[in-house]
Amino acid sequence: MKCPYCQTDNDKVIDSRSGESGFAIRRRRHCLSCDKRFTTYERVAELDIRVVKKDDSREIFQPEKIRSGIERACWKRPIPTAEVARVIAEVIENVQQCGNGEIESQEIGSMIMDQLIELDDVAYIRFASVYRQFKNINDFVQGVQPILKRNEIELHQATKVTAQGKPR
Ligand SMILES: [Zn+2]
Secondary structure (H helix, E strand, O other), rough: OOOOOOOOEEEEEEEEEEEEOOOOEEEEEEOOOOEEEEEEEEEOOOOOOOEOOOOOOEEEEEHHHHHHHHHHOOOOOOOOOOHHHHHHHHHHHHHHHHOEEEEEEHHHHHHHHHHHHHHOOOHHHHHHHHHHOOHHHHHHHHHHHHHHHHHHHHHHHHHHHHHOOOOO
């Protein structure tokens, strides 16, 4: 496998394990040329998954679309590259393990939004605005609701922790 950092094909597999679903093998590799580490995923390629779109038409699942959608949402955000790669890999893996070979495009959208909301508010909104096709400010306000709700819960929990942490 060519190293993503130095492009040299000289690595050693240091760890190899099955993904949580058992549908992917995750290999941790150590580049002997530049000493960096990277991860590869090995999965079944032949299985064609069909994505059911809103108008009920179907198209072959293209992992590349997931990748570009997520990368576009995370563009220039302070998110570690490895985190973006992890989210992309997880979503693709989740789609590929869907049982009957079909998955609704809405379900894929929700999976991505569930991941992005944990990662970065701006990335989440960017993705949501494209995916949900925000047309006006009301759509936008609707779109940020999950973030506001989450922040409220976090604030609430943080306050509780502080209160408990006070010396008696
Ligand atoms: Zn390297």
